[in-house]
Amino acid sequence: MARMQTMRWFGVLSLGVLGLGAESAAGQDAPQDLARQIAPDTYVDPAARTLFEAAQRNWRSVDESIVRYTALIQQRIAAALRTPLKDRILYRNETAVRAFWDRDYDAVVQVLGTHSEYPGRSIAVREGDLDFLADLSFDDPFEPGGDRLIFSLDTGDDDESAFEQSDGVDFWVVHPLAIGSDSVYRFESGDTLSLSLPDGRRLQTVQLDILPREADIHRISGSLWIEPESGALVRAVYRLSRQFDAMRDVAELQEEEERGSFRFVPGLFNPWTFDLTMVAVEYSLWNLEVWLPRSMRIEGEIAAGILKMPVSMDIAYRMESVTTQSDLAQEETAEQAGLVERHFETRAEAMDFIAQLLSERDGVEYEPLSRSEEFASNREQLMIAPQERSLVDTSPYLPPPIWEEAAGFPSDDQLEEYVNTLAALPAPTIQGVPWTATWGWDRPDLLRYNRVEGPAIGGRYERNLGGPYTLDASGFFGFVDLMPKGRLDFQRSTVRRQLTLGGYNELQATDPRGRYLGFGNSVYAFLFGRDDGEYYRASGVDLTWGPPLSARESFEFRAYAERQWDAPVESSFALFHALDGSWTFRPNVIADEVDEVGAELRLSPWWGGEASRTQFGLDLYGQVASWRVTGGGTERTGTNYARASATLRVAIPLVPRRWRLGVEAALGTTFGDGTPQRQWFLGGANTLRGYPAGSARGSSFTRARLNLARTFDDIGSVSVFGDAGWAGDRGDFDDGNVLYGVGVGGSVLDGLLRFDLSHGLTGPQKQFRIDLYADALL
Template identity: 65%
Template sequence: MSLGGEPGKTAGRAHFVFLACAVVSSLTVNPAAGQQRPFAEDAFKDPSAGPIYRAAVDNWRSVDESIVRYTARIQQRIAAALRTPLKDRILYRNETAVRAFWDRDYEAVVQVLGTRSQYPGRSIAVREGDLDFLDDLPFDEPFEPGGDRLFFGISESGDDEAFEARDDEFWFAHPLASGADTLYQFESGDTLTLSLPDGRRLQAIQLDVLPRVADVHRITGSLWIEPETGALVRGVYRLSKQFDAIRDIPEMQEEEAEGSFKYVPGLFKPWTFDLTMVAVDYALWDFEVWLPRSMRIEGEVGAGILKIPVSMDVAYEMESVTTAAEEQRMARAEAAGETPPGGEVLQEVHFESRAEAMEFIAQLLSEEAGKPYEPMGRGGRGSQGRRSLLIAPQDRESVTTSPDLPPPIWEEAAAFPSDEQLEEYVQSLADLPAPTVQGIPWSFNWGWARPDLVRYNRVEGPALGGKYEAALGGPYSLTASGFFGFSDLQPKARLNLQRSTVLRRLTLGVYRENVATDPAGGYLGFGNTLDAFFFGRDNGEYFRSTGVDFAWSPPVGARDSFRLRAYAERQEQLDVETSFAFFHMFDSGWRFRPNVLAADADEVGGELRISPWWGGDPSGGQIGLELYGQGGRWWADADEVSRDYGRASAGLRGAYSLADGRWRAGFETGAGTTWGEAPLQRAWFLGGAQSLRGYPASVAVGTSFGRGRLEIARSFDEVGSLSLFGDVGWAGNRDDFDSSDLLYSVGLGGSLLDGLIRFDLSQGLTGPRKQFRIDLYLDAIL
């Protein structure tokens, strides 16, 4: 573990003394440690945990006055993305670098070194003068040595009141606060040995924090405590239960009961937040005091179908630190007429006002940086409501290109936790036992209450569904869902038993349901429902499946980058059961196209889908890979002869910037084939917006396929783009491939938010079924 800092470097910079003499503020402190009541008898799961916990509590409740002042360079980077099946789209990102001058008796002064933000519409606001870079500067105040060290950056206060139950806002039950032993249990773990630069060794002991019951206000995680002083060396934790706004906020429960949210569409509920990981690391400065080195926060905000993962990194590089002991040594040396330790003589300068002092400090920083800085007044633009005093460059545009800025959060950088360290943090959380669930929390929804419980397609007509979800305790949950189609008059149901951890989800299911030949196409989802109901364009091919399966997939909250599934099932053909579409209601001769003639068969097999994605910056390079493989043995009803097959496909997608970033190019290419004898429902189908624009769904069907598309797009202010594109595709028997059978199309497209919402006008160029088509869909490459 890197300890950071350099021994012997202490504060002595003149401008720090000027700051201490000029800027007036108040100091918020923790309550002094008092007489502790006895801890709960079952608070400690082993004898070693008690002394470690007591040392940590004493340290937390004491007021840390050992640090008088410090100077630090702080780098911060944040990203928030919208999660979709194809990729995570970056909705917001920021990189910031500041220099903080903190003093325990005065307000902190923050020198802005650089900041760079990107989100839809920002460039428009900047161009029209409606936004200054300070307006969205996401940094307020530096680390407070006398405050809380576990929740710093999350909670604004470090005293007991910050962690007491209250209804007006969200709060944390701090594991070291008074009464925490009745909410948590504690268990000692491994010992972490730290090697100091002078050869000494320091130990930190792991203390697991285990909530007695899962609760949205309680964390689960591990603290590494230095046993002699009780100092926190590292903390890794997460919320023990996902937060649901309507369920967990009494005021919102009342509003829900009164019907205040009845007009909010079910596809945008529930409103949830899950703090999936917080990791704080401290470094030992000059063998005396622990100061922050890095912090990582990961979470996910949810609003129904909208899932927004958020991550933040903070890194501290201490430039100078003055401790109380050192200040006393300096005072004694000055009184004795000796040169102070470090060789620097501190000078006091007094000013008539804070403004005069800030102007003087800005002048010092300007001379040091070689460019002009100016203080930002309390009532000035971008500084209102901030707790720190800001000093910023006069040239506002220079902050976006500052060499002090860190790289985006998806790139590794030396100051921040590496990918290996992040994996280590996640593994430490995975090693903890799942918290006990109080009772059996459950929920039931049906119809419009959720976006996936209403659908329309040509094989079942309008269908309503219901879903029951229950937490069984620990990592186990039970889900029962069902649909009833009002045209086919057939019930469908699925029962899942799931084991979910921070590393994976394991799901055992029993089902009788309608499935699409390409489950990843989303043909039983909301988008295809709208297409089928209004325009009569049902792009899926369906069959009924009854059986049992077992699946391994990423944990809840993670992108679905892989899925391994084994199954044994009965497959049956489905007929078209409805002929209604809104815009064809007066066309008596119109009908939906036929469904695939699936073979009635029994099948056992397995399938694996791997779909990693690299890059999230909509103005940078992105690339994604999709690999799929499936193998099975099936028995047709017609002859009951067993047949084996295997099939595989590979796809590559990418997007990259051209010229000055306003132009972008995107491409997709894919191919697949089948070996052996597969039923028709295991064929490859091309056609429609997802695979071959300018043609109807399933225009080409076969045991092999190949396809590609190329686009050139002009972006407009991170909001949308217009593009020209061309598609090519073929499907059939690979031994019969002929280039003259290739289907081509061209078109014009428009999109919002990096392809999140896509609108295409396309024209097929070859083949008897070429069409002019208009498509509106979600989740495109550009």
């Protein structure tokens, strides 16, 4: 019985290697007769059938043409925590090994180097608690008889059952070349790729698109490039056809949820998802005879609510020697070659001899690792490593970090080509019309508190309309202002972009990037009566263009037409002021009632993610609009205006490395007459520490802040800082009116969470402030 393999991904894409296991499992009830009828619509064109059958024959055959090989293998991994300001690198690893693979014996792996950086590692190194080899993320070398679609990284056992799901496996993917895969995939031929060979010949490969019949976590969507004559895989680019949702797709978790086991998990950390956004493998032709691995790229994202962790990995092979079956006939015997043949009584004796040879060649003392050592106990291959373990941390064989281009790894142009390949594929349909409905505590953005609405609770309904289209309806009700708000969005999401057409009647903040309607500001408003937002009401329609959901929010374009009007302060309750009958919230901006049509563009590039290296970011904003005042149903006046602002942020490591300098500078202005709700506002942790929100406002502004931080083992830092800012009419600028504030603060994980004590130095609204907030520069 022929096999049908699957690839198990979930739980393996982490800070280590993405191990793509292959087992026979399609998870469906289907006949196992190999002679069964192929679905008539499986092949979109005749060429697709020819390509598929050739590739399937090649996949099912066991490649015994490769007898042995030696390869330099380099691998690099990075995992970051994604926030609106920047991606913070939480883990990175670079590894280099030399693999001696032989089809008749266990592979021998020479550890050349491995280097990792993550919070707390330097403490372990300093205290001598770290075995440098514990950072080695490499698993197994390429197995010529394994599955080439996943670089032979499979760990599952072969199984002859065509449609039998493996026991205990929650996440598996139907292999597109398996017998019976026509029931879940369709195939279409595509472009031809020509390769120039050293002898002047040209080799053609043809693209075969894998089109899942429906979007499902057990199916991939992508393209294979097949050499038509041999059926050999030359390139593959694919992704999961649907995002994995743990609560939706794991039966055991569904049962736990129904029993209420997760009722105390805040909506802030739901849902739990995993999306494999890209796998790309490349092969090269060795000596015009056999296809051997060249490079592999994997990208994905793990998320728990607002916590999103993009993970990426590169693997590069540089073949140093290859012996094929045809070479054996021409190979000289040891006696003919003048070599001395040695025999060993034990494997340990042989490994000692190999370590000695490597030591003499490389000038580094090597030793075999005993299977009794914790690091090597669970590995099938035999390991040889430097006797002085710390040498692996600074090895010249180590590749640069994954965000730097390097020979042997996919270039930026190649990565762009991979993305274009995935973007060109049609979006698969989703069975039925899946929908989700959440409210209140279920999500972090459905509960809020502010001085306009008081406590407000929201609900959200999401419905997939098939392919890349979704319908999203959300609403809020404030228990103080007693005004319902709502938004209806029609969205198209692809690999490259996200387009949203929406209609809304909402409470809006004058600075959407300030997250004043979010969780943090709501807590401050409810507990301490500190609401830093300025609000107005808006009703209208808009069209938004932005990056895909899996990417950082590096740009956004929005065109809109809306009516705006005032949002007076309605609430007067804060927990710490509950016994003060005279206390009230600070007043809100008095917004003009206008009809406004306009467009706005924001660009937010960021370079660098490691706290130990220089980081640099820009935030460029521009807006053009036309408005007219409408009061009592009659038009009174109107005008056009434009606004622009620029923010520069730089974080620089100083000598010694444990000191860092953070600089932030921003300016903005309005051309023409804008409404009060389109002013620039300064004050609060985001713009001017030591002053309450709205302390300075006007048609123009400028501000700057300076932080000097002492870091502690990449875990946290303490700092001193100074802020300065001014806002008003451009012609009224006077350096005597600039507001200054100073303070001390501390943060964890490169500003992920920051605590500041600040005090204003000038102006009537200067005050002592305590701020706890997220996503700071340092």
